[in-house]
Amino acid sequence: MLNDLCRLVFPHAFAEEVVLWPALRRRLADGEQLTLEVEKEHQAINELFTSLEKLGVDSPEHHRLFDEIVHLLREDVRDEEDVLLPRLQQACTREDLIRLGTYWQAVRSTAPTRPHPVVARRPPGNALSALPLTVLDRSRDLLDAAARTRRTLVCSGPPDERAPRGRRRSRRAPTSPDSRGAQGHADLRRLADLRKLTAAARRTAPARPCRVSAHLRKQFCPHPFRVRAESGDQQVRPSATYRPT
Structure with a gap:
């Protein structure tokens, strides 16, 4: 918040000191x-502001100090809008005001954005120091x-992705009941697909007993069952019977 306030206040004030107040001194007796x-x-x-940056929040x-800054800013805005700028508007033509406004905006876009109390408040001192300070x-x-x-970005990440500074994160993926449940659901889906293929083979193939491989029986079939194959005692392989959908 303090940095945002500095970027709003100090370029504005610097442009006034370089562009508007010299024009006001040239056109008004007072x-x-x-x-x-x-x-x-x-x-x-x-x-x-310089003293405020050295203190704890x-x-x-x-x-x-912050309350005092707010009070001074309000006084400054009131003096400029009620006295200085109306007097400058009365002393300048429309073309002069447009030219001063364009120049003021250009200086404000390239002005320093931090407090510099040791820099002069009037040209040419402030103008010469503007480039390195900017x-x-x-x-x-x-x-x-x-x-x-x-x-x-760090604070908005998931809680399990944030680790205390100086401690190495574990590379091992955490195991949770949700992950084991998802694996179990995947096994059930594969078993259901295998049973569908077996039922389709039983309907279309001639009756001939055939053994299911020990690998398939161990992985998918807690109870042995018989399937019908197109040829003799050929063993049914996983690649020939199971095709996940």
């Missing part, structure tokens, strides 16, 4: 004072996303 206040808020948010200090931050975002995806 633009310097207006942008100074919002830049202080951005600096405070960067410092709080369950610590009381973590909750206190590569670093977005590489960390990719690694974090890959780690979360792997953790989700």
